[in-house]
Amino acid sequence: MSTPQLVVHHDKELMAQAAAARLITKIVDAQASRGEASVVLTGGRNGNGLLAALAAAPARDAIDWSRLDLWWGDERFLPTGDPERNDTQAREALLDQVPVDPKRVHAMPATDGPWGTDVDAAAESYAAELARAAGPENHGAVPTFDVLMLGVGPDTHVASLFPELPAVRETERTVVGVHGSPKPPPTRVSLTLPAIRSAREVWLLAAGEDKAEAVAIALSGAGEIQAPAAGARGRSRTLWLLDAAAAAQLPRALYPPASP
């Protein structure tokens, strides 16, 4: 697993804009070398802020939207179109403004879908969809994502993997149903750490002083059960994209040299 790298931007707007520019370049490079790209989106303010910045980016359409596979790291288990769903918010922030191929937008199941309110069956179906998309060259039962993005909660949760709860302890399955999430809504579908760690690059997004303690804990050697963000590592790169407020409690030695 790759050692975390940190980039600290002056404020959350600049962090979102810089991360969006970074994502454009990553997708364009993947499409140039492989003919397609695969990205995992995250819910939350920082994740949606990045998507909104990407929608406004001048270089946005350097991306061939028809050759981009989009997945989610987690989803609030609600009816299709519910404003609280991560995919609803992603569509509003970006996807409704670009010509994505609907067959390559892999939303997680909703409660009005084929599995109804059975979140565990819904999770199994998403795991099966991931496995179908995984090629022989991929590591196990998920495609090799070029970039997997994660917001970081103030308790160090990522996706819907919360400290000490069952989902963060999962070592076999790639997708699980989450019951009793401390962050509402209580029922969710989430990738697990093994699935997260199959990504080439994992980018963790954290802005605001309410994340400063979580960032310091996750980067200070805490275990992944107590601090799930600490276990979110990419195969070739793990990148923490922060603003100065979220980096404020980091030991100075961890602070990147060019930071504001």
Ligand SMILES: O=C(O)[C@H](O)[C@@H](O)[C@H](O)[C@H](O)COP(=O)(O)O
């Ligand atoms: O479904 C969700 O809520 C998200 O996937 C969750 O993991 C989020 O990314 C973090 O809670 C950070 O959220 P903020 O960026 O809004 O603080």
